[in-house]
Amino acid sequence: MADRPYHHGNLRAVLLDEAQRTLREQGVEQLSLRDLARQAGVSHAAPRRHFHDRQALLDALADAGFARLADELCAAIADASEDYEARLRAAATAYLRFAIDDGALLDLMFATKNASGPTALPASATRLFTAIGDLISQGQEVDALPPGDPARLRLLLVATLQGIAALITSGRADPGQSHDLIADTVALFTRDRH
Amino acid sequence: MADRPYHHGNLRAVLLDEAQRTLREQGVEQLSLRDLARQAGVSHAAPRRHFHDRQALLDALADAGFARLADELCAAIADASEDYEARLRAAATAYLRFAIDDGALLDLMFATKNASGPTALPASATRLFTAIGDLISQGQEVDALPPGDPARLRLLLVATLQGIAALITSGRADPGQSHDLIADTVALFTRDRH
DNA sequence: ACCTGAACACCGTTCAAGT
DNA sequence: ACCTGAACACCGTTCAAGT
Numbered sequence: 001m002a003d004r005p006y007h008h009g010n011l012r013a014v015l016l017d018e019a020q021r022t023l024r025e026q027g028v029e030q031l032s033l034r035d036l037a038r039q040a041g042v043s044h045a046a047p048r049r050h051f052h053d054r055q056a057l058l059d060a061l062a063d064a065g066f067a068r069l070a071d072e073l074c075a076a077i078a079d080a081s082e083d084y085e086a087r088l089r090a091a092a093t094a095y096l097r098f099a100i101d102d103g104a105l106l107d108l109m110f111a112t113k114n115a116s117g118p119t120a121l122p123a124s125a126t127r128l129f130t131a132i133g134d135l136i137s138q139g140q141e142v143d144a145l146p147p148g149d150p151a152r153l154r155l156l157l158v159a160t161l162q163g164i165a166a167l168i169t170s171g172r173a174d175p176g177q178s179h180d181l182i183a184d185t186v187a188l189f190t191r192d193r194h
Numbered sequence: 195m196a197d198r199p200y201h202h203g204n205l206r207a208v209l210l211d212e213a214q215r216t217l218r219e220q221g222v223e224q225l226s227l228r229d230l231a232r233q234a235g236v237s238h239a240a241p242r243r244h245f246h247d248r249q250a251l252l253d254a255l256a257d258a259g260f261a262r263l264a265d266e267l268c269a270a271i272a273d274a275s276e277d278y279e280a281r282l283r284a285a286a287t288a289y290l291r292f293a294i295d296d297g298a299l300l301d302l303m304f305a306t307k308n309a310s311g312p313t314a315l316p317a318s319a320t321r322l323f324t325a326i327g328d329l330i331s332q333g334q335e336v337d338a339l340p341p342g343d344p345a346r347l348r349l350l351l352v353a354t355l356q357g358i359a360a361l362i363t364s365g366r367a368d369p370g371q372s373h374d375l376i377a378d379t380v381a382l383f384t385r386d387r388h
Numbered sequence: 389a390c391c392t393g394a395a396c397a398c399c400g401t402t403c404a405a406g407t
Numbered sequence: 408a409c410c411t412g413a414a415c416a417c418c419g420t421t422c423a424a425g426t
Contacts (some may be wrong), residue, residue, distance in 0.1 A: 033400070033401095034400080035399095122423080391425080393423095398423105400418100
């Protein structure tokens, strides 16, 4: 209800929202701080208070992306039946839906890190990895997955999901193939078990 | 031996070479047509004869990348022993070495396609996919891989390799873990066989 | 056929100054 | 604490003109 004559009061959130929309509709290349400022009706230097530079904006987008993906994955698993294969399939489906809907964002989340030292992963990325790790451990407990170091199996599952996503977002595979790819992935990880 | 006073004669190749080096050492963001022209000692508008725009340069880089990756993969497979698991391991190792050495290039090769219509894949990408498809078919013939549509299994293997590569280039996994990841991948695809 | 030079519109980034 | 306005150095892209 503010007229925001000078202080916007909400600028950071507005910029992030606009950025997510532009990212989805136009891709990373088209994402410009000046353009975002323009859309928010604010001077071109204003965003600097909230994002030190363009990379900081991209980092914030990636962070929010990890948080949302973790949420959607957990929700999908929670909604699935007790059957382990169904839970695994639900998780994979949620991951790939995210990839199809927000491919540019997912690319950003797994983009080459700038060589600015051994920066720790964002907490939201850890949440995603933890959720998938829990799913792996659960599968091993019910003997639906092969035994062995759960961290290694988790990494392999994340890699497989991310790889399928990369094939789809890059146009090397059609979104229509994702159903088959999910089925094959579940079969590969749970083969000869139950 | 030319003094190249006006016509460079070799500009396209020089630009591509410089671009590959910059890509490896500085990343895509730092890749600029003007800078490349400067390094080649040529006017900033000269590259336009050879690359219509920046995207055309990136496409050419990706194309050359696919060709080189296909070569390295074929060479690694040819050098491996007759044992099928060894061949699969050799292929995966070559793929991940490429990812570790030229992560930015691999990112480029699997970057989101610009929405400029249903462009056909470059022939070099097809060569890579064909090489991996042959490896899959061979594995099914000797019963080292599960039966089923070889195209689907091929897509899944490419996805797994590309996913591991993405985890490594993004810093989500350490290059030191690639050996374990390769072993786990081979075990997953060949489990309970021979 | 290939390259130059000037020009245009757009960036990211910085910094004094305003409220 | 947050935002403005001018300034700087850099892009990609275009196009007439040169060789």
